[in-house]
Amino acid sequence: MFRRLCAAVLVAVLTAFPATAAITIIPEKAAVMAATKADIPAAEELILHLELVTGCKVPLLTAGQVADGAFIFAVGTVPADAAPAVIGEAVWSVTPQKAYFYGDGAKGARNAVYDFLEDELGVRWLNRDGDIAYRSQNPLIINASSGRWQAAFRHFGIRGGKIWNIRQRMGAYNDPPKYGHAFTKLWQQYGATNPEFFALTRLGVRAPVAKPGQDPNDIAAFTGKAAEAIKICVSSTALYDHIIAQWQKTSKSRYVNICENDGNDGFCTCPGCTALDVNSELPADNVFSRHYTDRYMHMANEIAKAAVAIRPDARVATYAYNEYETPPRRVKLLPAVTIGIVPTVFDVESSLQLLQGWKQAGMTEFFWRPNQHYYFDGARMPFGLEKHFFELFQAIQVHQPTGFDYDAPGSNIYSEFSYYVLAKAMQEPDKPFEHWEQHFLQAYGAAAPAVGAYYRHWRGLWDAKFGPQLKDILVKGKVFNFARGVMWNLKDFYTEADFDATDAHLVEAAAQDLQPRERALVDKLRLANAHSRQIFLAVARPSDDNSLALLKFRREHGLEEFPHHEQYWGDITGVRRVEQFKEFTPPYLRTPLFWSFRLDPKDEGQAQQWFKTAPADFRKWDKMPTNSNWENPGRHYSYPSPETRALTANYDGIAWYATTVTVPTDWQNRDVLLYFGAVDESCWIYVNDKPAGEHLFRNRDDWTTPFTIPINDVIDWSKPEQTIIVRVEDKAGAGGIWKPVWLVSKAR
Ligand SMILES: [Zn+2]
Incomplete structure (x- = not known):
């Protein structure tokens, strides 16, 4: 329904703004205006980027301050003849006197600004480091007279990017499910008064799991993370009543959030809960030691019944996560249950299998919430995974989730390409990978073909090695840690010839006629590739000399000497060893x-x-x-x-x-x-x-x-x-x- 509405509006907009000849704007004779206070951030974004592109700082003015004949960028102002905006919509239109940016509230106007900057001025927000690419021009030549965008999902995002996420239009658009670990404060609030809410742990008390040496009966001693990871008694009807009462009292959402807390310990062992399980001791094919899905889905159904009785459009949101990631074996979900799927599988086939299993269990609505992305990009190594993650996204999005929430992203120059493509795919899922690849590469100007060839080389490695062995690598890396699985077997995947070939592409890229910021981007990539080669040598051909060379390289280029993420592999690069023995002469x-x-x-x-x-x-x-x-x-x-x-x-x-x-x-x-x-x-x-x-x-x-x-x-x-x-x-x-x-x- 949502999508059909979107198509109808698109036709209307295209009719309203027929294509016209190019419009020329002199930035020195222009002003930006914000319709409301809420539109000022978008107006400031427009000013910032106009200055990058034209070298001219266009002032933010109010109506009385604008000179006669000035060109006006009107943020938040709807043209007189425009149709009312629909949910998640962003529209911009340019006339010879005025440019309009508007849509669904201030967010719509802001997204209209971003759509205009990308499509008309060639602005690219490349990564979460804040690199911005653009085509310099003054005056501005505007070719299209209008543009329009509408969110394809009710919510979408990649966590952790701040301004980059805003520019990539992430966020909640329409009735997003309310979810997230729901009971982190429950112990603090009800630990003393309502023990029946809480899991009877394997230690025999209804309390958080005690650390070794801690008295499990001293319930007042549990605070902080231990208390936040407490599990609920899933069969406690007193808890059901409490959840419903709280939802009625405090929530504006039609969703009742019952996502269990985080952590792999402390699940309820009471007879009521264990009676709901189906072969809990036989988990599915993953590392989790128990299968608790049936008990959690029983609870979801019970809460859904109670919530729908109060409000017919009510829904219950709960995670499919770790011990309850794989579908229930007995319980059929009621239609009012929404599942937030947190997959530990990252290949298309297994992901669809997981989704299919949940559908067979009666799931009518879901969102996709992949976790542990830093396992894929936590290494400073080029995995060439951008197309794989795009295809995985596509395989899921055709099943129409409410949205996507990618969590725990890591950060390095290679993965930024992957996140760029994912961000764009969530904005406009109908476009192919190659479209967004070109979109990204345009930032490199004349070096785009060579940089494209560079990335293609590493994608070839994904296609030949990482992709086909993905499941095996996740096992080798333990608890699905892809990067660790690769790093521990690095010489099986890379050769020095890979680095020779990719360096050659970057040398060619650097030989092009580039603008300074394009050259800076190429240099950044060359540094990253050289660093990866040093890591490869230190790990695949271990020697004190190679470890010392890596450490020296990092020092010379101001890179982190002992990156935090490397602790998950052991000292396989040897940098800690050679640092420990720095006063001695190698070998050690x-x-x-x-x-x-x-x-x-x-x-x-x-x-x-x-x-x-x-x-x-x-x-x-x-x-x-x-x-x-x-x-x-x-x-x-x-x-x-x-x-x-x-x-x-x-x-x-x-x-x-x-x-x-x-x-x-x-x-x-x-x-x-x-x-x-x-x-x-x-x-x-x-x-x-x-x-x-x-x-x-x-x-x-x-x-x-x-x-x-x-x-x-x-x-x-x-x-x-x-x-x-x-x-x-x-x-x-x-x-x-x-x-x-x-x-x-x-x-x-
Ligand atoms: Zn229980």
Whole structure:
């Protein structure tokens, strides 16, 4: 209905404004006027962009201030003969004396300004960094006499872009569903008075989930995030009554929002809730450990019945998310339930399957709320994913969702293209990818063909590798983390030839006759591509030199040295390692993870000279990892033995570690040191049977502080291997060599 109305209005508008000859506007003889106070922001946007394009600042004037004969840009003024605006509509029209920008309220007028700036002045809002592209001209030559746009969805957006989002016309247009985690304040407000509202957790209380060591019964202690992640008792009819009463009392929306809070823990275990489940212990094909959809949809139906009884057009909005992402197995949805689908699948086939499943369960209305987009763009690597996400959007939008809400976007120069195309697709879903690709590339002026070829190269990589292996990559990356799945297997996806080829496109782009801002955009892309190559080399061909080169590159170009997002991969680029060892000369050699290990509960090793144990003998000892204290060696490790684990689980006292290392022969003229990440608490180090040094627990932080032991005096250069034996004493709490030991050197 909404769309048909839109088509009818379009015909009317086209008839009202027949095409005419070009109109010339002299900006020096023009003024901008705002019809109401609400139109001033749009008027200011117009002034800002007119100044970029013409170099002339057109003043914002009131009626009495405008000189006779001035050309007027009238923001918010509806021409006398115009048809009334419909919902979400934006219209602009230009006559020889006046340009009009108007539509559905101030938002309509503002969108009319944006439509005019893009279509007539070639303005492009490229990215959330604020890059603006445009064609310089003065005077202004306006070819079309009018333009019109109307929102195709009731709401749409990509979160987090502020002014860019406004310029891309995002927002709510018509009766948007009310949704979002609905019960974040419920505990704070009713925790003390209405325990029946809340989930009976696996810990046996109706309260947020206690952290280890926290008393689950001390319900007053739950505040902040723990309280905001509390789950509801989904079968609590008292809660249903409360939700309906609150909706009647406080909400202007016809939607009742019952989206459960965030978090994967604390779901209700009460008999009433579990009776609503269908095989909850058999989740669908994803990482969530339970399937709770049926209980949540039962609740949605119950609330829908109550709400519709009060108001016939009432609807209930609830998420399909994580433990309740996949469709219910028994419950059929009532028509008044709206589902906000939060997919963890990102290929077209699985997404449509998910949608289809919900439709089969009776879903009549939905919105698409993809999460975790930073998993796709959180790496500074070109994935060429813009067309894929466009096609995914198209596959969903033909099913007529109320709207789209893309959450958790990351940010880098490559993904900005993807978000640009998505933003445009949401504005005008009828246009093909290639249309928006050209729209975006126009910002590069004469370099557009070369930059287009650049992006096409990376899209080829998506088509050949990332796309076909998408599901597999999401599994490899764990919890659907695409970027991590790629980064952990980087050499399977990229070759250096990819960077050679793409650099060549950018060299060609830079060789064109460009305006300064176009050149700046090309330079930005060249920097990004060069950075990606450095990341590729550091990860795919790991060496201290490649990690140092990456760190140096970042420093030289003012890039983040240790980007926040890289923490999710481990230090695979090695930049943290080389920073840690910056005072030494590469390479930095890590000693074995597992060292021979022997407990010395009677403290007799010293008297018996265990520090002289030969490698052939200490290799018969048990083994212990040197990246955790001896109380908690990794459960998945084959060492130590179950017997040793039992003995060290709460062990305070003496233990011995032993290993061998090979010192490179070309280090003979260097200072050679053992670098201990941390030993808890005191230790005495022996090399080749001789004491080399000690690190005693004297200050409060000594158990966690790195230290070095020079070993030149005890190295036997005639031997291929040097023997390292460490006596560790732990008097309380955790103990042992719990951060790796390295062999490092300094050129003299
Ligand atoms: Zn319950």
